[in-house]
Amino acid sequence: MPETSESDERNQREVWAREVVARLHDDHAPLTDGVPADYIPELADVDPDTFAISVAMVDGRRVGAGAGTHPFTIQSISKLLMYGLALETHGREAVMRRVGVAPTGDSFNAILLDEDDNRAPNPMVNAGAMAITDLVVGDSIGARVDVVRSLYERYLGRLPELDHHVWASEQATGNRNRAIAYLMLSRGIIEDRVEETLDLYFAQCSVLVTCDDLAMIGATLANHGVHPTTGEQVVAPEVVRDMLSVALTCGMYDYAGEWVFTVGIPAKSGVGGGILGILPGVGGLATFSPRLDQFGNSVRGVKVFEEFSAQFGLHLFDPGRPWRPSR
Numbered sequence: 099m100p101e102t103s104e105s106d107e108r109n110q111r112e113v114w115a116r117e118v119v120a121r122l123h124d125d126h127a128p129l130t131d132g133v134p135a136d137y138i139p140e141l142a143d144v145d146p147d148t149f150a151i152s153v154a155m156v157d158g159r160r161v162g163a164g165a166g167t168h169p170f171t172i173q174s175i176s177k178l179l180m181y182g183l184a185l186e187t188h189g190r191e192a193v194m195r196r197v198g199v200a201p202t203g204d205s206f207n208a209i210l211l212d213e214d215d216n217r218a219p220n221p222m223v224n225a226g227a228m229a230i231t232d233l234v235v236g237d238s239i240g241a242r243v244d245v246v247r248s249l250y251e252r253y254l255g256r257l258p259e260l261d262h263h264v265w266a267s268e269q270a271t272g273n274r275n276r277a278i279a280y281l282m283l284s285r286g287i288i289e290d291r292v293e294e295t296l297d298l299y300f301a302q303c304s305v306l307v308t309c310d311d312l313a314m315i316g317a318t319l320a321n322h323g324v325h326p327t328t329g330e331q332v333v334a335p336e337v338v339r340d341m342l343s344v345a346l347t348c349g350m351y352d353y354a355g356e357w358v359f360t361v362g363i364p365a366k367s368g369v370g371g372g373i374l375g376i377l378p379g380v381g382g383l384a385t386f387s388p389r390l391d392q393f394g395n396s397v398r399g400v401k402v403f404e405e406f407s408a409q410f411g412l413h414l415f416d417p418g419r420p421w422r423p424s425r
């Protein structure tokens with residue numbers, strides 16, 4: 099029966115994915131290049147050897163290797179989810195007035211604005227992310243933190259915890275972000291509750307997730323915004339399209355061009371060591387390993403994505419087989 103063969107094929111693919119994920123984990127565990135982020139003092143304390151690879155399919159199946167349930171701070175991966183929230187709450191036009199969609203080719207914390215249009219360059223660099231955070235509705239920091247936590251709740255299927263040490267550490271040392279935010283205030287890009295918005299931005303970055311969580315977020319985005327296990331429509335499909343577009347072009351910061359060239363999967367990284375990749379219609383792939391390269395991307399994570407993409411032919415423009423007219 100065709101149904102059986104389809105599920106046989108899915109089972110077969112799951113077995114294959116399990117083998118590949120286990121092999122990629124073993125192959126890359128000895129790789130110790132890079133260093134964990136230390137510009138946020140609390141982040142320097144993580145165990146640099148912790149390593150996980152997780153896959154979640156759109157039908158809710160999971161495959162993984164390593165420390166898939168180890169918690170770490172989501173950091174910049176939050177920017178992707180927050181961008182979706184802003185688009186849903188305020189609409190594309192209002193968001194585009196403050197934040198563009200062009201990659202910068204500069205570091206994630208560059209003090210850089212889109213001067214022509216007087217807006218932040220894109221939502222995946224700190225400037226754009228803080229302009230997006232500024233759009234979170236609420237009349238107190240507590241109310242706005244609740245909005246952010248309930249966004250995460252829908253993606254994670256549970257209310258998330260914040261790492262209060264990392265949050266406080268960034269509040270205490272985040273002066274570069276402060277500089278960017280005040281520059282945006284001076285240009286009228288954000289409103290004048292700057293310290294509160296910075297605080298909220300640091301809070302959204304300090305949310306604790308696991309690699310398994312990230313894979314399921316990826317599967318939700320891959321599944322047109324419907325969470326594979328709760329069934330909830332977490333985000334509208336047309337918003338997912340916008341989220342994945344900027345993830346593809348800007349998600350890996352100034353490595354974005356090479357990333358699209360070699361991996362070809364929309365993705366977002368964070369200095370906590372996580373990378374979230376989305377395979378539309380298929381599932382989410384996530385890695386966690388805290389040692390970072392000069393761009394702020396996880397070293398092992400980038401390698402695993404490269405090989406996973408090649409192994410399964412997942413590049414967006416994978417040649418596949420051409421259609422030929424019959425003669």
Ligand code: GLN
Nearest residue numbers: 173174206303368369394
């Ligand atoms: N909280 C970090 C910062 O603002 C996030 C950066 C990142 O993950 N690239 O510097």
